[in-house]
Amino acid sequence: xxxxxxxxxxxxxxxxxxxxxxxxxxxxxxxxxxxxxxxxxxxxxxxxxxxxxxxxxxxxxxxxxxxxxxxxxxxxxxxxxxxxxxxxxxxxxxxxxxxxxxxxxxxxxx
Numbered sequence: 001x002x003x004x005x006x007x008x009x010x011x012x013x014x015x016x017x018x019x020x021x022x023x024x025x026x027x028x029x030x031x032x033x034x035x036x037x038x039x040x041x042x043x044x045x046x047x048x049x050x051x052x053x054x055x056x057x058x059x060x061x062x063x064x065x066x067x068x069x070x071x072x073x074x075x076x077x078x079x080x081x082x083x084x085x086x087x088x089x090x091x092x093x094x095x096x097x098x099x100x101x102x103x104x105x106x107x108x109x110x
Contacts, residue, residue, distance in 0.1 A: 034073040036063055038080060041099035053083055053096040070097070078102075 040063055045052025056067050063070070074080045074097050085094035 030072070030076070033065060033069055034077050037065075037070060037073045037097075038077055038099065041080060041097060042101075045099045051098060053085075053098040055085070055094055055096055059097065 037059070040059070041052060041054065044054060056070055059065070059070050060067060065073070074082060079099055079101055081098050081100040083096040083098060084092040085096050087093040
């Protein structure tokens with residue numbers, strides 16, 4: 001085996017290793033963003049005072065994520081529900097996100 005062949009094999013192994021690591025980090029970061037969104041909405045709903053619905057602009061400001069990251073996290077989450085806010089004429093004018101655990105016990109006032 002020549003030196004050049006050995007180096008090419010090492011380069012191929014390193015490339016695959018870096019690709020797997022980068023994909024794992026990408027998936028982990030997406031999961032962390034989803035968990036941050038769920039935790040924030042859960043805390044806001046538990047704080048009371050309102051129904052815990054938040055606009056995308058509010059979430060962008062408080063979580064430091066872009067709208068596309070928030071929407072990606074919201075659509076991947078089983079706990080985050082999308083709701084429409086309507087204007088005076090009954091037309092949808094804003095998108096609201098809220099935490100919904102799916103357990104009716106959690107929705108009862110305490």
